[in-house]
Amino acid sequence: DLPADITIWEVGPRDGLQNEKSIVDLGVKLEFIDRLADAGLRTIEATSFVHPKWVPQLADASDLLAGLSKRDGVRYPVLVPNDRGLDRALEAGVTHIAIFASATETFARKNLNRTLDSQFEMFDSVVSRARAAGMDVRGYVSMVFGDPWEGPVPIDQVVTVGRRLLDMGCSQLSLGDTIGVATPGQVEAIIRAFDAPDALAVHFHDTYGQALANTLAALQCGVSTVDASAGGLGGCPYAESATGNLATEDLVWMLDGLGLSHGVDLNKLADTSAWMATQLGRPSPSRVVQALRG
Numbered sequence: 227d228l229p230a231d232i233t234i235w236e237v238g239p240r241d242g243l244q245n246e247k248s249i250v251d252l253g254v255k256l257e258f259i260d261r262l263a264d265a266g267l268r269t270i271e272a273t274s275f276v277h278p279k280w281v282p283q284l285a286d287a288s289d290l291l292a293g294l295s296k297r298d299g300v301r302y303p304v305l306v307p308n309d310r311g312l313d314r315a316l317e318a319g320v321t322h323i324a325i326f327a328s329a330t331e332t333f334a335r336k337n338l339n340r341t342l343d344s345q346f347e348m349f350d351s352v353v354s355r356a357r358a359a360g361m362d363v364r365g366y367v368s369m370v371f372g373d374p375w376e377g378p379v380p381i382d383q384v385v386t387v388g389r390r391l392l393d394m395g396c397s398q399l400s401l402g403d404t405i406g407v408a409t410p411g412q413v414e415a416i417i418r419a420f421d422a423p424d425a426l427a428v429h430f431h432d433t434y435g436q437a438l439a440n441t442l443a444a445l446q447c448g449v450s451t452v453d454a455s456a457g458g459l460g461g462c463p464y465a466e467s468a469t470g471n472l473a474t475e476d477l478v479w480m481l482d483g484l485g486l487s488h489g490v491d492l493n494k495l496a497d498t499s500a501w502m503a504t505q506l507g508r509p510s511p512s513r514v515v516q517a518l519r520g
């Protein structure tokens with residue numbers, strides 16, 4: 227049986243935009259977030275409190291939070307890697323954060339400037355301070371299904387990293403296919419290895435066109451939170467060959483066909499992605515957006 231109610235964790239304003247070369251106007255970002263909320267999305271990952279030199283596109287995180295007209299019933303989580311990021315998030319009045327760990331040594335160094343082991347010292351402090359401040363903390367694990375430098379990643383290694391984040395006090399673990407190489411059998415194997423589908427979310431990039439098939443495999447294993455990016459925007463600047471996330475529209479189309487509820491108005495969402503594509507000056511890679519608005 228598939229879970230009847232699906233939570234869509236919209237990452238467009240964060241994962242979708244973080245890799246954009248030209249800086250998107252703050253006003254456009256704010257309108258994007260507002261239109262996503264208007265389309266029915268209830269969890270919208272808004273930005274990152276990372277080092278502005280590492281991700282220049284999101285250097286305006288504090289201004290974005292200050293300008294956001296928050297709606298009742300909508301969560302606006304942000305990425306926070308370290309204590310400095312948490313200080314900035316606290317100052318901005320954030321209540322939901324996400325830390326992001328790497329399952330591999332190479333990506334820990336490239337994305338966090340830490341070793342696989344020392345990333346946990348950084349997160350330990352963030353999670354305990356955030357929880358003491360009453361925040362909800364999500365944990366991402368990246369390179370779960372493959373790493374561009376290290377190749378296949380042993381399942382045990384992924385489970386060890388993920389469990390450490392849950393033990394620290396993360397309320398949910400999002401399994402990241404950062405470079406979009408996963409296939410459904412692998413997805414099932416990892417989810418079964420964790421043996422806790424209620425604590426998991428899945429985060430697929432669509433590099434090899436497998437994101438929807440992988441999502442269905444995850445739903446069949448009992449996972450009910452799925453990360454997606456409006457219009458299929460996205461990619462990680464510190465991961466080779468990372469392309470867009472699973473498009474939220476593609477996900478919604480499949481969920482509608484399966485009769486699973488999600489609360490999103492597909493027409494409003496497709497309008498939003500078509501508008502965003504105009505802002506960015508190129509068509510949306512989402513097949514559903516192309517079919518509906520192309």
Ligand code: HMG
Pocket residue numbers: 241244274275276277278280281305307308310311312314326337338339366367368369401402403404405429461462463464
């Ligand atoms: P570092 O250089 O090791 O930082 O970077 P540091 O701790 O040595 O500090 C150096 C200086 O930076 C200090 O300033 C700090 O205050 C400052 P100084 O004292 O020299 O003047 N600093 C900061 N300033 C503002 N905000 C901060 C901050 N931290 C330190 N938060 C760091 C370490 C973690 C900061 C850096 O590596 C970083 O920002 N990395 C973020 C990379 C990133 O955002 N990647 C994309 C997100 S992950 C992703 O996309 C994957 C995901 O989607 C899931 C999937 O697909 O798998 C989540």
Ligand code: MG
Pocket residue numbers: 241402404429431461462471
């Ligand atoms: Mg990602």
